[in-house]
Amino acid sequence: LQGLLADPAFRKDVGDLVQARRDAARAPAWFQQTYPRPPLTCAAYFSMEFMLSEALPIYSGGLGNVAGDQLKAASDLGVPVIGVGLLYQQGYFRQLIDRDGAQQALYPYNDPGQLPIMPLRHSNGEWLRIQLGLPGHPIWLRAWQVQVGRVKLYLLDSNDAANYPPYRGITSELYGGAPDQRLMQEVILGIGGWRLLAALGIEPEVCHLNEGHAALAVLERARHFMQRTGQPFGVALAATRAGNLFTTHTAVAAGFDRFPPGLIEHCLGGYASNQLGITLDDLL
Known part of the structure; x- marks a missing residue:
């Protein structure tokens, strides 16, 4: 490797390839050529998992595959899409088959310093963090960015030193944990994700x-x-509803989370009454 780096011709070839990729990313793609004055400026794509590469193991299977391919296709076509998801400390389990033929589930730690992500920062260099009011204590969420060609994917995680230990583990595993952890993951993804976009000054016309x-x-x-x-x-929900899209990948009962009303009240009762001005019955 050191020998190649010392070769001027090799360095020039690498530099030319990098510059070609940068030029291609800046060039107008299909969307810009077809719609020079587009009515759509941003669509936010929310998903619990994204399969982009083995280097970023925050996916399980088909749903993540769909989400990852959507972002890659949007990049190729130049469609103004941004992704919103979660960064898991362990992600989904890694399968190991032992000598007896039994499956063993491994949960290796996803070290952010070894992943193709970077922290989102304010103009003063401080880490962009989002605060949510969960029952008992507020929670701080760290924000990350993944560059997917022309498209950006934003990720949130709760593994912030300012949080109480149980809250730091909310984003530990994909599709793991008890119902309360799963619900809090969905609070972070949905409520925290939209607040992150607002903090970045992004106002999507479409929420997918x-x-x-x-x-x-x-x-x-x-x-x-x-x-x-x-x-x-009621007026706000009606006014924004037309810009909300829903697609399902697993159209069976097992593919949808169900939470008891008591857990909904515990986690979201205050949010409903204090911030939305509605009752728990209205929320349910």
Whole structure:
């Protein structure tokens, strides 16, 4: 490797390839050529998992495959899409077959310093963090960015030193944990994800939910409309509904989370009454 780096011809070839990729990324793609004055400036794509590469193991299977391919296709076509997901400390388990033929589940740690991601930072260099009010204590979420060609994927995780230990583990595993952890993951993805976009100054015309895990983004979007216009929740929900899309990958009962009303009240009762101005029955 050192010998290649010392070769001027090799360095020039690598530099030419890098520059060609940069030029291609800046050149108008199909969307820009077809719609020089597009009515769509941004579509936010929410998903619990994204399969982009083995180097970023935050996926399980088919749903992540669909989400990852959507971002890659959007990049190729130049469609103005941004992704919103979660960064898992362990992700989904890695399969190991032992000598007896039995499956062993391994959960290696995803070290952010070894992943193709970078922290999102304010102009002053401080890490961009989002605060959510969960029952008992507020929680801080760290924000990350993944570059997928022309497209950006934003990720949130709760493994912040400012959080209580149980909260740091909310984003530990994909599709793991008890129902309360799963619900809090969906709170982070939906509510936290929309707040992250607001903190970045991004106002998507379209909110695309890849399965129901990010359904709470619909409520947070309505809440932001309420703040801007002073309208009640019912009006805000109706006004923003046309820009919300839902697609399902697993159209069977086992593919959808169900939470008991008591858990919904515990995690979201205060949010519903204090920030949306609705009752628990309205929320349910």
